[in-house]
Amino acid sequence: MIRSIILVTCICSCIKLSAQAIAIPASTGYAVPVEKEERGMFSEKNGLHWTNASQKISYTFYLRRAGELAISLDLKNKSAGNTIRVSVEDEHGPSATKTGQPAVSPGKVFTVAVPSSVEYKNTQVGKVYVKDSGFYTITLSSVKKAGDVIADIRSVLLSGSATENMHFNPKPRRNAASxxxxxxxxxxxxxxxxxxxxxxxxxxxxxxxxxxxxxxxxxxxxxxxxxxxxxxxxxxxxxxxxxxxxxxxxxxxxxxxxxxxxxxxxxxxxxxxxxxxxxxxxxxxxxxxxxxxxxxxxxxxxxxxxxxxxxxxxxxxxxxxxxxxxxxxxxxxxxxxxxxxxxxxxxxxxxxxxxxxxxxxxxxxxxxxxxxxxxxxxxxxxxxxxxxxxxxxxxxxxxxxxxxxxxxxxxxxxxxxxxxRAAAGVRPMVDVTKNADSLVQAEKDKQEILARVKNKEIDTTGSKDGVYYHILKEGTGDYVSIDDTVTLYYKGWILQTGLVFDQTKDKPAVFPLRRLIRGWQIAVPMCKPGGKIRMYIPSGIAYSIRSRSKDIPPNSILVFDVEVLSSKK
The missing domain is CATH 2.60.120 (Jelly Rolls)
Structure with a gap:
């Protein structure tokens, strides 16, 4: 909670400002609670159009030296009878500052009458003595609202020795710096x-x-x-x-x-x-x-x-x-x-x-x-x-x-x-095979394959452990074992797009079957040497959500034609 110090104001509400007064555009303020952007409460052209009595308005600036700070508001209201309270808050909180004293000289509660005018008037709020450098916030709150508008404010005006080389954001962009x-x-x-x-x-x-x-x-x-x-x-x-x-x-x-x-x-x-x-x-x-x-x-x-x-x-x-x-x-x-x-x-x-x-x-x-x-x-x-x-x-x-x-x-x-920072030595453990969408995607892949079977776009003999397959040619001898090294020809494409992503050409490929994707480990052992199989492999037992290659996007259903030439224990 930030300490609030109420400004001492002069009896006269309107004074002529010194030539050294610094004007903070009213459009650079903040409303608490935050205003809805579509209301146009703050605008570069018109400053602040303040209507909600439950909102406080704040303006923050940085003072680099101690000294006197005089504050005025450039404001107007067509209606009479509105009053506002003005306070100053410092960044140090409720405790004493590094000097052991409050950063701003204490004052008493004072309310400022909003002038009834169609033109902006410079209305003096008061003076305080600043004892330390730092960020300061002027906060406006409504005491009495008469009519639809509390005040239209063009600028917050500051003068006095404390303003020397002061900093504030004059631009309408109120975002913090990225x-x-x-x-x-x-x-x-x-x-x-x-x-x-x-x-x-x-x-x-x-x-x-x-x-x-x-x-x-x-x-x-x-x-x-x-x-x-x-x-x-x-x-x-x-x-x-x-x-x-x-x-x-x-x-x-x-x-x-x-x-x-x-x-x-x-x-x-x-x-x-x-x-x-x-x-x-x-x-x-x-x-x-x-x-x-x-x-x-x-x-x-x-x-x-x-x-x-x-x-x-x-x-x-x-x-x-x-x-x-x-x-x-x-x-x-x-x-x-x-x-x-x-x-x-x-x-x-x-x-x-x-x-x-x-x-x-x-x-x-x-x-x-x-x-x-x-x-x-x-x-x-x-x-x-x-x-x-x-x-x-x-x-x-x-x-x-x-x-x-x-x-x-x-x-x-x-x-x-x-x-x-010190090296933690905790290398990432990334396993995307059992991912958050595995069950949902597995059902999608299954329905995709079954729909194509129903529409006679593809032909399957059956399925085993999630792989749909069709035996294109029976082989001879013993079935391939998952522990075998296989010599074969193959061609692979994406079911959804028909794009061929890989295939053997003049020479067959030789693979230890254990090193291949799960879908191959399930389906190839249904073949004998000399046999040929077409495999429809759902993404979850293929490459899942990984980007395996430039031609295999995540969640791809893979189709392979595989001709087994031989297998070796």
């Missing part, structure tokens, strides 16, 4: 996956917040608070080209392509901050819980494309969930420019502090080995670079990096600061 962690990875390291964890502490899970775990050159992956009743897991990948606003203007050859999405996931395009493919899953994530994120990249240098896939771990199920998989054109590279961020994406509550912890960052290299990331550099967006907001920071705490923004506290990090 803050970032960038994880340095040498160009020589080809990362095929990026793993990160997020914990948002209690009270920091504010509406209009995006806590992003796995950012990379082409996209981002994290959790949002979208409203008081909705939270999301979001995974997005940018298009190619230079269009920043309208995705309808992006050529099809530059658009990312959705390959697959998890059960209940919404997927569409996005614009206005670049364009691209967007996906989100509505999920009630909680403050205090740690959430795991894993993004993979399957690069194809021949076609200059990369498939990016985002997976989210659900703690209560102890299972991973596919969010979405997108194919990005004009790429062909692995993961690069890895980062995380905290973002306040709507400015109506940018005066509140957001914070998140980021821990146990790892990348996986092309050879399958893992590497832990233990360094990160700090940066912020254009709002921070312009100096509009100076309340942000980050660092390391208990083995995790953290970021915070908003709340009007003194910055504890500067652009380019490098943070380090």
């Amino acid at each position: 803050v970032h962690l960038k994880y340095p990875v040498p160009d020589s390291v080809k990362a095929t996956s990026f793993y990160n964890e997020i914990t948002v502490p209690a009270g920091a899970d504010l509406v209009h917040s995006y806590y992003m775990a796995c950012g990379f050159a082409r996209g981002y992956f994290g959790i949002q608070v979208n409203s008081a009743t909705e939270r999301r897991v979001i995974f997005s990948v940018w298009d190619s080209g230079n269009e920043a606003i309208d995705r309808n203007k992006v050529a099809d050859s530059n658009k990312v392509q959705l390959l697959a999405k998890g059960e209940g996931v919404f997927a569409d395009g996005f614009g206005n901050e670049g364009t691209g493919g967007h996906s989100h899953w509505v999920y009630p994530w909680k403050a205090g819980e740690t959430y795991k994120f894993w993004v993979t990249a399957l690069a194809d240098s021949a076609t200059h494309t990369t498939i990016y896939t985002g997976y989210f771990f659900i703690p209560e199920l102890q299972k991973w969930k596919l969010i979405a998989s997108f194919k990005a054109p004009h790429d062909g590279q692995t993961l690069r420019n890895l980062y995380s961020f905290n973002e306040n994406f709507v400015g109506s509550n940018g005066q509140l502090q957001r914070k998140a912890y980021f821990g146990n960052q790892w990348i996986q290299r092309q050879n399958g080995s893992w590497k832990e990331l233990t360094q990160a550099s700090f940066s912020y967006d254009a709002t921070g670079k312009a100096g509009d907001r100076i309340d942000y920071g980050g660092g390391e705490e208990n083995g995790k990096f953290y970021l915070w923004n908003g709340g009007f506290h003194k910055a504890n990090a500067q652009y380019g600061d490098v943070f380090s």
